[in-house]
Amino acid sequence: SQKIEQNSEALNIQEGKTATLTCNYTNYSPAYLQWYRQDPGRGPVFLLLIRENEKEKRKERLKVTFDTTLKQSLFHITASQPADSATYLCALDRRAQKLVFGQGTRLTINP
Amino acid sequence: EAGVAQSPRYKIIEKRQSVAFWCNPISGHATLYWYQQILGQGPKLLIQFQNNGVVDDSQLPKDRFSAERLKGVDSTLKIQPAKLEDSAVYLCASSPTLGVPAVIQYFGAGTRLSVL
Numbered sequence: 598s599q600k601i602e603q604n605s606e607a608l609n610i611q612e613g614k615t616a617t618l619t620c621n622y623t624n625y626s627p628a629y630l631q632w633y634r635q636d637p638g639r640g641p642v643f644l645l646l647i648r649e650n651e652k653e654k655r656k657e658r659l660k661v662t663f664d665t666t667l668k669q670s671l672f673h674i675t676a677s678q679p680a681d682s683a684t685y686l687c688a689l690d691r692r693a694q695k696l697v698f699g700q701g702t703r704l705t706i707n708p
Numbered sequence: 709e710a711g712v713a714q715s716p717r718y719k720i721i722e723k724r725q726s727v728a729f730w731c732n733p734i735s736g737h738a739t740l741y742w743y744q745q746i747l748g749q750g751p752k753l754l755i756q757f758q759n760n761g762v763v764d765d766s767q768l769p770k771d772r773f774s775a776e777r778l779k780g781v782d783s784t785l786k787i788q789p790a791k792l793e794d795s796a797v798y799l800c801a802s803s804p805t806l807g808v809p810a811v812i813q814y815f816g817a818g819t820r821l822s823v824l
């Protein structure tokens with residue numbers, strides 16, 4: 598059966614360090630993979646999108662990699678700040694305008 | 709531009725009662741989605757509309773859930789009768805025109821439903 602797993606429910610990182618979140622999937626062939634941020638009491642907000650033929654995408658302090666052989670995406674936040682604390686969701690996009698979300702990783706950046 | 713509007717923000721009902729949620733998408737967005745997000749999980753798609761037609765409702769529990777999108781703009785999601793396991797946040801999202809290969813979805817703040 599199809600499955601999306603994000604590496605852990607919660608991750609605690611010291612301010613200034615790089616946070617790395619993992620998204621693994623099985624039995625999917627996504628055309629795109631997206632990452633969203635969700636704050637408590639809010640809906641998810643789009644951060645980055647990476648296509649199946651792209652290895653890496655960057656936006657300011659954010660970097661996403663996509664390995665279709667390993668069926669894995671890594672999401673990095675460099676020089677992390679307490680304001681980066683949130684839940685991060687990966688989502689697979691299979692060309693039907695439908696997203697399938699992982700369960701999310703709750704990231705806490707400690708001052 | 710204004711974001712996706714949802715109301716109410718919170719709703720508490722007893723099991724077997726009915727409840728309705730309302731969503732107003734971003735102006736001009738043809739596609740509208742309803743998701744259910746249970747605490748500690750990612751959003752799960754319930755139904756997807758393209759204008760006022762249903763594209764996918766394969767995960768909508770049709771014996772108790774219904775949704776409509778009249779005139780291709782606003783949408784309502786109804787639960788009747790509610791069960792305890794329906795306690796969740798109901799998120800509405802919209803995205804621009806069909807045919808764009810990779811579509812970013814814009815979410816509302818959601819309605820938190822508690823069924824007692």
